[in-house]
Amino acid sequence: MLSLPKEFVFGGATAAYQVEGATTEDGKGPVCWDVFLKEQGRFSPDPASDFYHEYPTDLALSKEYGVDAIRVSIAWTRIFPNGTGELNKKGVAYYHALFAECLKNGITPYVTLHHFDTPLNLHQNGDWLNPKTIDAFVAYADFCFAEFGSQVKKWITINEPASIAFGQYVVGNFPPNIQYDLPKAIQAMHNQMVAHAKVVNLFKEKDYTGEIGIVHILESYYPAEDAVENLAAANTCNVLYNQFMLDAIYKGYYDNDTMFVINEILKQNDGKLTILPMDLTELAKAAKQIDFLGLNYYQSHFVQPFHGESYIHHNGTGEKGTAVFRLNGVGERIYNPAIPKTDWDWVIYPKGLYDMMLYIKNRYPNYQKIYVTENGLGDKDQVVNGEVLDQSRIDYVAIHLKAIEQAISSGIEVKGYFIWSLQDMFSWTNGYNKRYGLFYVDFDSQKRIPKKSAQWWKELSESTKKG
Template sequence: MKEKFLWGSATAAYQCEGAWDAEGKGPSIWDQFCHSEKNTTGITGDVSCDFYHHYQEDIRMMAKGGQNTYRFSISWSRIVPKADRVINEKGFEFYDKVLTECEKYGIVPNVTLVHYDLPDYVGDQGGWCWPDISDEFAYYAAAVFRHFGDRIPLYVTINEPTHNASCCYMVGNYPPNEQVNMQHFCECAYNMILCNAKAIREFRKLKLNAKIGLVHASCSAESVLDTPAHREAVENGDLFTNDWVLDPAIKGEIPQKLIDKVKASGIDLSFMKEEDRTLIRENTIDFLGQNAYSRLLVKPYVSGETCATVNNAGNNDGSGKAAKEGKTVKGWFESDTDPRVPLNPWGREIYPQCIYNTLIKRKQKYGDIPIYITENGHGAYDVADENGWVEDDDRIQFLHDFLEQILKAKAEGVNVMGYYVWSTMDLYSWINGYKKRYGLVRVDYEKGLKRIPKKSYYWYKQFIEEHQDL
């Protein structure tokens, strides 16, 4: 029987739950960061949109909007608050209530185990660079799998390994806020691969009637010119942002070309263990979550040190004239610009065709693996009228144009199984705080966290109704 196409939206625990220390929850690295002097904005996710106390209202609004699936994450530190590994049953009780609400409306849960918010005791040991993190993660994952079992049909191990590693150890805008520490970047990347494999090993032991996957941030690398040097830059861009995540997760192997190039870049790879090869080979994902925001546009490396740029709500005026997001990886590639392509207020390309190109490449390389578009959204300085209504035509256009490309790829044989708008409602956008809004539903932070559906919410509902035959 043909599975129904999933239409939904997505959030993440730290970004929406609030209740940061409620009912036995331990602090995460984001609580630690936001409460420290490193957080120069003073803005935190302590309350955010308080999904912890508004989950019934939020899930009901999803259902009224025609959505039949909800992607959310579990807070690791809500389940295992301390290094003693004692389970916090109150944490499980909260997510049980969320699942009950989803079941009430026939909403399929798609649940991520870690979405940036490691427990503080893991962070204190070195976070993603801690050699024992994969065993700690496997313990937590196994507890989640045993508790929820088949109530969750779609599990995700890690959200966006590439972006996570980049923000933590290249850009330095996410804790532990290290700038261009490429040794730590590579240790983090390897440990993420092991975390994914060890969690899947625990999952397989239980023989659940559920699937497990991983959510990947990066679209495929592209270039404006087709020369041998540009083709090499594209290959290097994909190795750096795509292949190190997807080849181990889907094919069970780390590309030798990647290992050779990383060694040639002066990285000490003594943390790689021969016995890990079997673990990685034998524990691969059932489905891929592909997030869709922008492509990596590259050109041949010419000069300069490794660096990365992101633009946040605090350091540009929202005009779209800020420096384009990008990176230089010494000896690998440099980011390029295409003056024909418009930028969003944060200097990121708006190029919907990138997701079509990416999906076609995924099929060419990985066959018919089921793919869910687990995030696709448009951050904006939303302006509400006196009633809180937001006429977000720019967001509607963005979603429409990306969906057009996604459905084109599906029609051409890519095994696309579902689509999630980022985000369900306005929420804490990491170091962008609450200026950068993605939600289909406005949250009025000045008036008791009142929820007000935006124009895009109703547009998405109609779009779903018009595409019920997928």
């Protein structure tokens, strides 16, 4: 039995590019993924879950199945097709209609400004490595706050800066698919932290109403086989993937223990990190003003040191046992057969979520509050006799909610949980066979079937509200 606070938010998460489809409709401008996915030829972002047209159906289902809040992102190029300059009124009208429909159904929108979909021309000019992207992002954010502020009171600056940086420059499964360039990834993370900080500061300076935060992917790192000699690798990974950016948003500077690890990595890779004095002013100011942290959590890692030629194989097909991760000077991921993992080799370890939240509370006492903004199970769901009996998803969500319940009893301020995902959608690097939704989507007919997990979710959400 789960016992969560009455006011706990039960949310469903989505991202514009993964659900909307309609990538060329109503004046939408191109994004980096349009070109990349076409070149790859594996799958297309159209029709996705056709949320561009189907949102009333999904919101009606959300209401029916106890979803109190929905994470959506605004597609930057629906508003500014080129990233800056000319405004697309049809895009603006679409989001007004979407938010109105949320509110009509009593569903609170939590709105992300950037969820992986940088406008194409900004991407081609260096994406987050180019400070001009930061300026364009700040202008776009300001427009959104002024335009949608009466409907939206919960804002998220950027979704998973680390996934962008590592996907683009280390794993190479995000455009422009560069591999093992750690200095670029570190610079891209820093620049996103500056963009985030500038937007938070603007939001507060202009006195926009509501709350603003950021979403980080945070995975816990443990020494493989509990061996002392693996502790350093676990620390290096934690600093690189988590602490670097948590320092930025909560301390407003990078602490010495953080920079020690980052500088080591930069040295090994003959790289440098440019931090302007102005950047630090913005970070320091924003650290005092951020309202919440969105924590995305799916898995944790067990690591040992690795010094040799880097080799990463991203399992993007669901062929279990194919993932390999060895990053020179950072570490190697080791799989413990006793710990379950998904078909995509994601290690299922709810304790990692609890440990991460505790670490945040201890290292960043000014953290205010946390929403788990993504968590869920990617699986190859099947419709059998008109039903989807996704017991494994229910089990996955339940054990992670249990970890949250435990965190709340340890005095950690966790205010809500957004399941990834509300409905099935396409996955950036895995396509359409990795389903996460409460609502099954037949991508040909766009019909929705609430899964067994949706019924379970409804009962849990409703009984929690009753107390």
